[in-house]
Structure formats: C-alpha cells, structure tokens
Amino acid sequence: xxxxxxxxxxxxxxxxxxxxxxxxxxxxxxxxxxxxxxxxxxxxxxxxxxxxxxxxxxxxxxxxxxxxxxxxxxxxxxxxx
Amino acid sequence: xxxxxxxxxxxxxxxxxxxxxxxxxxxxxxxxxxxxxxxxxxxxxxxxxxxxxxxxxxxxxxxxxxxxxxxxxxxxxxxxxxxxxxxxxxxxxxxxxxxxxxxxxxxxxxxxxxxxxxxxxxxxxxxxxxxxxxxxxxxxxxxxxxxxxxxxxxxxxxxxxxxxxxxxxxxxxxxxxxxxxxxxxxxxxxxxxxxxxxxxxxxxxxxxxxxxxxxxxxxxxxxxxxxxxxxxxxxxxxxxxxxxxxxxxxxxxxxxxxxxxxxxxxxxxxxxxxxxxxxxxxxxxxxxxxxx
Amino acid sequence: xxxxxxxxxxxxxxxxxxxxxxxxxxxxxxxxxxxxxxxxxxxxxxxxxxxxxxxxxxxxxxxxxxxxxxxxxxxxxxxxxxxxxxxxxxxxxxxxxxxxxxxxxxxxxxxxxxxxxxxxxxxxxxxxxxxxxxxxxxxxxxxxxxxxxxxxxxxxxxxxxxxxxxxxxxxxxxxxxxxxxxxxxxxxxxxxxxxxxxxxxxxxxxxxxxxxxxxxxxxxxxxxxxxxxxxxxxxxxxxxxxxxxxxxxxxxxxxxxxxxxxxxxxxxxxxxxxxxxxxxxxxxxxxxxxxxxxxxxxxxxxxxxxxxxxxxxxxxxxxxxxxxxxxxxxxxxxxxxxxxxxxxxxxxxxxxxxxxxxxxxxxxxxxxxxxxxxxxxx
Numbered sequence: 001x002x003x004x005x006x007x008x009x010x011x012x013x014x015x016x017x018x019x020x021x022x023x024x025x026x027x028x029x030x031x032x033x034x035x036x037x038x039x040x041x042x043x044x045x046x047x048x049x050x051x052x053x054x055x056x057x058x059x060x061x062x063x064x065x066x067x068x069x070x071x072x073x074x075x076x077x078x079x080x081x
Numbered sequence: 082x083x084x085x086x087x088x089x090x091x092x093x094x095x096x097x098x099x100x101x102x103x104x105x106x107x108x109x110x111x112x113x114x115x116x117x118x119x120x121x122x123x124x125x126x127x128x129x130x131x132x133x134x135x136x137x138x139x140x141x142x143x144x145x146x147x148x149x150x151x152x153x154x155x156x157x158x159x160x161x162x163x164x165x166x167x168x169x170x171x172x173x174x175x176x177x178x179x180x181x182x183x184x185x186x187x188x189x190x191x192x193x194x195x196x197x198x199x200x201x202x203x204x205x206x207x208x209x210x211x212x213x214x215x216x217x218x219x220x221x222x223x224x225x226x227x228x229x230x231x232x233x234x235x236x237x238x239x240x241x242x243x244x245x246x247x248x249x250x251x252x253x254x255x256x257x258x259x260x261x262x263x264x265x266x267x268x269x270x271x272x273x274x275x276x277x278x279x280x281x282x283x284x285x286x287x288x289x290x291x292x293x294x295x296x297x298x299x300x301x302x303x304x305x306x307x308x309x310x311x312x313x314x315x316x317x318x319x320x321x322x323x324x325x326x327x328x329x330x331x332x333x334x335x336x337x338x339x340x341x342x343x344x345x346x347x348x349x350x351x352x353x354x355x356x357x358x359x360x361x362x363x364x365x366x367x368x369x370x371x372x373x
Numbered sequence: 374x375x376x377x378x379x380x381x382x383x384x385x386x387x388x389x390x391x392x393x394x395x396x397x398x399x400x401x402x403x404x405x406x407x408x409x410x411x412x413x414x415x416x417x418x419x420x421x422x423x424x425x426x427x428x429x430x431x432x433x434x435x436x437x438x439x440x441x442x443x444x445x446x447x448x449x450x451x452x453x454x455x456x457x458x459x460x461x462x463x464x465x466x467x468x469x470x471x472x473x474x475x476x477x478x479x480x481x482x483x484x485x486x487x488x489x490x491x492x493x494x495x496x497x498x499x500x501x502x503x504x505x506x507x508x509x510x511x512x513x514x515x516x517x518x519x520x521x522x523x524x525x526x527x528x529x530x531x532x533x534x535x536x537x538x539x540x541x542x543x544x545x546x547x548x549x550x551x552x553x554x555x556x557x558x559x560x561x562x563x564x565x566x567x568x569x570x571x572x573x574x575x576x577x578x579x580x581x582x583x584x585x586x587x588x589x590x591x592x593x594x595x596x597x598x599x600x601x602x603x604x605x606x607x608x609x610x611x612x613x614x615x616x617x618x619x620x621x622x623x624x625x626x627x628x629x630x631x632x633x634x635x636x637x638x639x640x641x642x643x644x645x646x647x648x649x650x651x652x653x654x655x656x657x658x659x660x661x662x663x664x665x666x667x668x669x670x671x672x673x674x675x676x677x678x679x680x681x682x683x684x685x686x687x688x689x690x691x692x693x694x695x696x697x698x699x700x701x702x703x704x705x706x707x708x709x710x711x712x713x714x715x716x717x718x719x720x721x722x723x724x725x726x727x728x729x730x731x732x733x734x735x736x737x738x739x740x741x742x743x744x745x746x747x748x749x750x751x
Contacts, residue, residue, distance in 0.1 A: 176456025
C-alpha cells in the first residue's frame with residue numbers, strides 16, 4: 001500500500017460555496033475534487049478533500065466566497081492511499 | 082455510498098495544527114455576498130483589507146466605493162465606507178483626505194467606473210498628488226450590466242455590445258490606465274496585479290502594501306490595478322476564468338509595477354521582461370532543467 | 374427682515390461682530406459669512422458670476438484653517454465637497470446654473486446619502502428657479518432654497534443655510550446672481566462659529582469594531598446579511614426625512630403694504646428690490662399696491678402669500694425669466710385670486726448681467742396696468 005505525505009488540511013464551509021471550481025485547478029497537489037451529484041443548501045456542487053493537502057493556502061487565496069479554513073499540521077503525517 | 086477517499090473537512094483537525102488562513106478574512110463582517118461564482122473582485126477586496134490590517138491601518142481607514150458589482154460588497158466590510166457615484170470616487174476621496182489627513186483613504190472602482198466614466202477624475206487626483214490610493218478592479222467589462230464593453234476591453238474581446246469582439250477600427254483601442262497615471266508627476270506608486278492564481282494573489286497583496294505605505298509616507302498618489310475574473314461577463318464556463326484572463330486581458334494589461342520610487346516602466350517594458358524571462362526559462366529547460 | 378414685516382419666524386440676527394460693518398461686494402460677503410458660519414471646505418470651478426466667490430474662498434479659507442480646492446470641473450468640485458461633508462466638516466460648493474447642471478447627479482445622491490452641504494447658485498438672471506426648487510437632478514428629493522435680496526441679507530441667510538443643512542442633513546441652496554455678486558454694500562460679518570463634529574461623521578476610527586460606519590446613498594446601515602442594499606427601505610426612510618424637513622423648516626417671506634392692497638406684487642432675490650421701489654412710488658401716490666417677497670423659495674411661503682393676497686384683486690408676479698415662480702404662486706393661491714405674470718427676461722448682451730428692462734419705471738408701468746382692472750384678469 002502506498003502512502004502520501006499530509007502537511008495540512010482544510011475545513012470547508014460547504015454551504016458558502018458557489019461551486020465555481022477555481023480551487024480545483026488552483027490546488028498544487030490536486031487533492032480537491034468537486035462532488036458529483038451532491039449539492040449544498042444553495043444547490044451548488046462543492047469541493048471535497050483527498051489525502052495529500054500541504055496547507056499551502058492556494059485554495060483559500062483564490063476562493064471568492066471564503067469557504068476554506070486552512071491548517072498546517074505541527075508534524076507531517078504519512079497517510080495510506 | 083460515501084467515497085472512502087474523501088477526507089473529512091467539516092471540523093478543525095484533532096491533531097496539533099496551526100490555523101494559517103481563516104474563512105472570513107479580518108475586516109470582512111459577512112463572507113456571503115451576491116457576486117457571481119468565480120468572480121475575482123472579492124479576492125481583490127480581501128487583499129486590500131488584509132493589507133490594511135497588516136499595516137495596522139484599520140482604525141484610520143476610509144474606503145470610498147464607486148459603482149459596479151463590487152458595490153454590493155461594501156456593506157460587508159468592517160472598515161468605514163463612503164459610497165460615491167460611478168466615476169467620482171477620486172474626487173470624493175480627495176475631499177475626505179483633505180479634511181482628514183491622518184486617515185488612509187482608498188477608492189474601490191472598476192474599469193467602467195474609473196476608465197470609462199471617470200477618467201478625468203483619477204488623472205487629476207493623480208496629478209495633484211493626492212495622498213490617496215485608487216484601486217481599479219479591471220475585468221474589461223461592465224459586469225453589473227451583464228458584460229458590456231469598457232475603455233479597457235481588449236481588442237477581440239467579446240462583450241454584449243461588441244459581440245464579434247472589440248474591433249479597433251470600429252470601437253477604438255483600450256486604455257492602459259496604469260501607464261497614463263505613471264506619467265503624472267504626482268503619482269508615486271503604480272502597479273498592476275491580478276488574482277488569477279495564488280502566486281498572483283501574493284504579489285498583488287504586496288502591491289497593496291506598497292501603495293498604502295506610499296500614502297502613509299505622504300509621498301503622493303498611489304494606484305493599484307487588479308485584473309479580476311468575470312466569467313459571467315466573459316460568457317465562459319466559470320472554471321475557465323483564470324486561463325481566459327491570462328490569454329486575453331493579461332496579454333494586454335501586463336502585470337507588474339509601473340512606477341516605483343519615481344522610476345517608470347511601461348506596459349511594453351513589462352511585456353518584454355516577461356518574454357525575456359520566458360525565454361530564459363525555456364533555455365534553462367533545454368539545457369537540462371532549472372533545478373539547482 | 375429690514376424694511377417690512379416678516380411673516381412666519383424672523384431670521385435670528387447674529388450678535389454684532391467686533392469688527393463692525395464693512396463695505397464689500399456680495400461675493401466677498403458670501404465668502405466671509407460662510408467661513409464665519411464654520412465652513413471648512415470649499416471647492417469650485419470658475420464661472421461668471423460665481424468666480425469671485427471662489428477667489429475670495431481661495432484666499433480666505435486656508436487662512437482660517439480650511440481647504441479650498443480649485444477643482445478641475447464642477448463635477449469634481451461637488452465630489453470633493455461630498456467627501457469633505459462625509460467627514461463631518463461643514464462644506465460648500467457652488468457655481469452658476471450651468472455648472473450646477475453638471476453637479477446635479479452628485480447633488481441628488483448627496484441628498485439621498487443625507488449629508489449636509491451648502492450650495493451657492495450665482496445665477497445668470499432667474500432662470501434657475503425650477504432647477505433649484507425642484508431638486509434639479511434625478512430621483513425623489515428636495516433642497517431648501519434661500520434667496521437673499523442683497524449682500525446684507527445674504528450674510529444672514531448663509532448662516533441660516535449652514536444651520537438648516539446641519540439640522541436636517543439635507544443640502545441647502547443659496548440663490549444669488551450677478552447683481553448680488555458684483556455690487557457692494559456695508560455688511561456685518563458675524564463672529565466665527567465652531568461647529569461640532571456629528572456622530573455619523575467618518576474618521577476611520579470605527580473600523581475593526583464590528584460596527585464600522587457607512588455613509589451611502591444606498592442606505593447608511595450595515596445589513597449584515599447577504600442581500601446587499603435594500604433601496605426600497607432606504608428611499609422610504611429618505612421620504613420620511615424629507616417630509617419632516619418640509620414641515621420643520623419655517624417658510625420665510627417679507628411683506629410690504631399688503632393689508633389693503635388691491636394689487637400684490639410677488640418677486641424674489643435682487644429684482645425684488647426694483648419691484649419694491651416701484652411699489653413704494655405707487656404707494657406714495659396713493660395706489661393700493663403691496664409686495665410679497667419669498668425668502669425661502671422651498672419650502673415656498675404659500676400660507677403667508679395666501680394670507681397677504683386674501684383681499685387683493687390681482688397678484689402680479691415679477692421674475693427675470695419666462696415665468697417659473699409664478700407656478701408656485703398659483704399653487705399657493707389655488708385660484709382664489711387671479712395671477713398675472715408681469716416679468717420677463719432682462720439680460721445684457723452677455724446673458725450674464727441685468728438688462729435695461731429691469732428698471733423701476735418699467736416695473737411700475739406693468740403694475741399700474743393692473744390697477745383698477747378688477748378680477749377678470751386670470
């Protein structure tokens with residue numbers, strides 16, 4: 001089983017999202033994916049996190065709706081994928 | 082059936098971690114707004130607010146808003162706001178600053194507001210060397226009316242009233258407002274940023290800080306233009322906003338600092354710099370990579 | 374007011390200045406009285422006959438701790454005054470009717486932002502009556518309009534203008550003209566006033582408090598949800614404020630010889646002095662003529678006019694224009710007394726100054742023509 005280094009994580013305010021997808025392309029490790037059929041309270045698809053976040057803030061810096069809270073772990077973790 | 086690969090993101094992590102970026106930035110009361118999905122304007126305004134906070138200017142800042150989509154956001158800010166008319170913010174900011182020289186005064190305007198309707202206002206404010214910072218959110222369209230041609234719309238850009246693309250012969254040429262302002266003696270800091278990716282966002286935030294620092298120093302007029310995505314007014318799918326911007330507006334309104342400490346660099350020079358850097362990068366790659 | 378019985382409440386006279394009375398032009402009197410009233414910001418763009426007010430402000434205001442901006446257009450002048458007013462400083466701007474036309478978009482929104490501002494209209498003739506009294510720009514608002522007859526009264530009305538604009542947070546227009554601007558009189562400038570800074574004024578200090586101030590023509594209150602601005606609510610609130618202001622501002626008028634008058638002349642501003650001279654000449658000869666001079670053009674002194682005209686056979690309106698205030702006179706009297714327009718354009722060739730038709734003998738002939746005519750002239 002392979003592992004991925006996780007240096008950070010995000011909290012996503014799902015209902016604030018307008019589904020613009022800017023975060024998906026902005027994410028350097030490409031660990032954000034849009035929901036397929038699930039939508040939030042406003043009817044928009046929204047991003048979900050896969051293992052491998054680096055806590056780089058690329059998503060939160062480009063998000064027009066401020067839906068991300070970004071954390072950096074004190075100690076990076078190896079997580080199985 | 083929940084996807085097992087998805088990491089929970091509904092609460093802060095249990096492991097020791099430090100918060101590096103919060104939902105609603107400092108000085109924004111209410112994050113929710115009525116601007117479109119993928120709009121670049123809230124990002125640009127966030128940067129201006131964060132720069133004010135970083136320089137500890139929060140308790141002496143007055144923001145003068147023009148009229149555009151961004152006006153809807155003026156209600157969300159936790160800084161003092163004065164609403165001006167379309168095109169008129171630089172004069173209104175002048176009145177504020179002259180009566181309250183101890184405050185940091187900035188305008189938030191769009192390209193339609195500043196360059197189409199209010200060109201004379203911003204040029205005179207710059208020429209007078211008013212110690213204010215004018216901010217222009219440039220998406221090359223009147224976004225609020227639904228995507229119409231402005232004075233910064235680039236050649237070939239489709240808008241609702243230049244539906245086959247802006248035609249130089251018929252519609253004339255776009256104005257590079259930063260270059261005009263940089264030429265004026267009263268302007269001390271002029272920069273053009275963008276919010277199409279995290280790197281551009283970081284550089285633009287530095288521009289805001291330098292502009293405010295110039296204002297605090299009483300050096301003169303400062304100006305920050307920010308290219309912002311407007312997928313609605315560009316008639317493109319929302320996620321394509323950043324790429325469309327770099328390929329259209331970004332090719333004409335080149336990002337960079339146009340005037341620092343009295344030294345002027347034209348948009349053409351910024352463009353040549355970019356071409357040179359690109360070539361150096363390609364040469365380095367051809368030689369076997371750019372890694373040390 | 375001097376020379377006649379004031380109807381309604383008499384304008385309070387300022388205490389005598391130590392400097393006493395001095396001879397000066399109307400333009401200088403306007404400038405000095407604005408500064409005495411506490412005006413700390415002025416912006417303007419040269420245009421005859423407003424120009425000299427700007428010259429005096431440029432010289433006098435900085436010396437009094439204020440700022441006078443040589444704006445690059447009337448549009449920029451009113452914008453600058455807007456910004457200054459939002460900081461709580463007493464601010465003024467002005468122009469001639471043409472320049473005020475350029476300012477109207479901002480004047481409308483300044484009113485809907487509920488900001489105080491004094492606006493001078495140094496008009497050419499009296500053709501700007503409608504522009505001043507009907508708001509002049511887009512949207513639903515009114516301005517208080519004061520029309521002095523000479524420099525001495527202008528000094529008093531400038532003081533009143535700053536009081537009213539501060540009290541009602543609504544722009545107040547002071548109407549002048551070429552004759553007021555360019556003729557000299559002895560006037561007494563009142564001692565300087567130091568106005569306090571109102572609570573709504575912007576100074577940046579409420580930033581970061583969670584309750585940062587907002588001054589906006591879209592509604593100056595934070596809505597704290599994601600709906601943006603509720604303009605309908607704001608416009609309703611503004612309408613209520615305007616209604617209160619219209620009810621709260623005392624209409625002013627000066628009357629002469631109205632008690633037994635058969636013909637009541639009505640005139641405002643500097644031409645009213647010519648009309649008064651004609652009325653006095655006729656009175657001296659025993660003719661039953663009188664004069665009502667509206668001092669507030671908005672709110673219009675309708676009740677005073679109706680009372681004065683109640684026993685008259687005809688009301689004769691003199692204006693240096695094609696007939697504008699005559700509409701308000703007719704609205705005030707509601708058909709109770711016939712109203713005749715006896716005015717007309719009296720301009721010199723430049724269009725700025727006063728022409729030969731505004732002459733006491735000529736005005737007198739027009740009033741005489743109505744004497745003994747009975748009530749058939751409506």
